[in-house]
Amino acid sequence: MLELLAYLHDSELVARFQRRCGLFLVEAAHHSRGGTPDTPRGQLRGRWDHQDNNSNFKHKENGFAIGGCSRPQYEVRNWLLYFLFLFSAGLGHEIFYITCLPCIQWNLDPFLCRRLVNMWTVVMYVGQVMKDLLKLPRPLSPPVVKLETRVNAEYGLPSTHAMAATAISFTLLLSAPSRIQFQFEVGLLIAVTLSSLVCLSRLYTGMHSVLDVICGALISAILVFLTYPYWETFDHFQLNSRISPIVGLLLPLFLSYKYPELDHYSTTRGDTTIILGVGAGCSVGYWVNEQLGQTLVPQGVLPVPLPTLTPNVLALGAVRHLVGVVALVGTRQVVKTLSLQVLYSWYGVAKNDDSARRRREIEVPYKFTTYTAVGLVNSILVNRVFILLGLM
Incomplete structure (x- = not known):
């Protein structure tokens, strides 16, 4: 073997x-x-x-x-x-x-x-x-x-x-x-x-x-x-349980801080925190949408046919994609900048010290906060922007 x-x-x-x-x-x-x-x-x-x-x-x-x-x-x-x-x-x-x-x-x-x-x-x-x-x-x-x-x-x-x-x-x-x-x-x-x-x-x-x-x-x-x-069981818990947003937020944050320590720096902890942050933000967002009754499910009896790819459908999809990506990337940049400024000030770190981002007390909260915000914007706000802009 x-x-x-x-x-x-x-x-x-x-x-x-x-x-x-x-x-x-x-x-x-x-x-x-x-x-x-x-x-x-x-x-x-x-x-x-x-x-x-x-x-x-x-x-x-x-x-x-x-x-x-x-x-x-x-x-x-x-x-x-x-x-x-x-x-x-x-x-x-x-x-x-x-x-x-x-x-x-x-x-x-x-x-x-x-x-x-x-x-x-x-x-x-x-x-x-x-x-x-x-x-x-x-x-x-x-x-x-x-x-x-x-x-x-x-x-x-x-x-x-x-x-x-x-x-x-x-x-x-x-x-x-x-x-x-x-x-x-x-x-x-x-x-x-x-x-x-x-x-x-x-x-x-x-x-x-x-x-x-x-x-x-x-x-x-x-x-x-x-x-x-x-x-199906997890879907029901995630969308309907009163403790779902608490578990969906605190469990990923706990796992981010308890990620296995290495004797040298690796990008795995930061990347894992990003993934957990996105999952946390989306999970809370899905629960909020369910409570508000705004799940935006496909119209008709399920399963529905795949939409016909006409020029109008493709153009509308492209515009939604562009607006959505701008919203997510913009959220990422704004929250990342603000969270780093707050953490650098809290720990007394020079703003030009990029190596400080590798410290767990800075890397985990700034990445988790940033990508939780990205997940929330994706799951809650983007589709509502589409509705306001007449893109749905």
């Missing part, structure tokens, strides 16, 4: 996939520090032992092998796959979540958006915590070409891109039949295709091993399977 795990976790396996897709490392150093590919058991075991004993392990091995002082250069020989996988990888970044996921609420059905946000929050939290508990490294560069750098300091297993893609695709597939008329087989094909593209993009960008991706997809599938029987 260890041999199989080592093989799936091997950086050279990722590098071979990249080369088959037309992405080549052109820097002279094509070797990695320590170990040999002929001893997978020792290689994997050595990495695990090393990371337990070395507090700087992530910064050394998750970025580039020791001896590589600059980012390796690469050559693209298949531009179609290059842009396809970069686009697919983008489906797991903040820009996608803040612009595209809310469109389901603005243009399709708030019920479906609620289901997606709930499952996305749970799956991403589990994945992020598992990364920092298991502490398995990302692929080495060289031999791997790394096309992203922001999350280099994070651990690798499981791939939260794979988890999110699997959860979003199949949560939508399982929830939509009760709301919208569509051919299930076509939906299944789309779900499998999109989740597979996102999973493969993590190999292409060099950010995850095959083991990371497989585990991410499997863990997400298990979570969807285990929680599916309780979705």
Whole structure:
């Protein structure tokens, strides 16, 4: 079993996939520090032992092998796959979540958006915590070409891109039949295709091993399977219970502060706080909408037919998308600026000290407040703005 795990976790396996897709490392150093590919058991075991004993392990091995002082250069020989996988990888970044996921609420059905946000929050939290508990490294560069750098300091297993893609695709597939008329087989094909593209993009960008991706997809599938029987029960609690807004706000805040501590800074705590903040804001917003009787459900007997994509419908959807994105991004910028100013003043931090944002007492409250506000605006205010502007 260890041999199989080592093989799936091997950086050279990722590098071979990249080369088959037309992405080549052109820097002279094509070797990695320590170990040999002929001893997978020792290689994997050595990495695990090393990371337990070395507090700087992530910064050394998750970025580039020791001896590589600059980012390796690469050559693209298949531009179609290059842009396809970069686009697919983008489906797991903040820009996608803040612009595209809310469109389901603005243009399709708030019920479906609620289901997606709930499952996305749970799956991403589990994945992020598992990364920092298991502490398995990302692929080495060289031999791997790394096309992203922001999350280099994070651990690798499981791939939260794979988890999110699997959860979003199949949560939508399982929830939509009760709301919208569509051919299930076509939906299944789309779900499998999109989740597979996102999973493969993590190999292409060099950010995850095959083991990371497989585990991410499997863990997400298990979570969807285990929680599916309780979705209706949770919906009822979230929308109708008097304690729902209290639980929806305080539990994510508690989990943000109790996120596992590392011996070095990583973006996982901040990213997890963002996810929990969005989930908290949306959860409170959904409860408020239900109490006000303004759930904006599709008109007609459910499941309703998919709307015909006429030029007028597309134009109206595009305008709603633009107005909604402006509202969310504007909220993000305003609340982020104000919360940082308050926290910097409270803790006596210089305003130009960007490193202070990494401190838990500043990072957690400013990110949680910012993205809770984003979630509230998305779930409560944006659709009401559409009504005022005559866009519904």
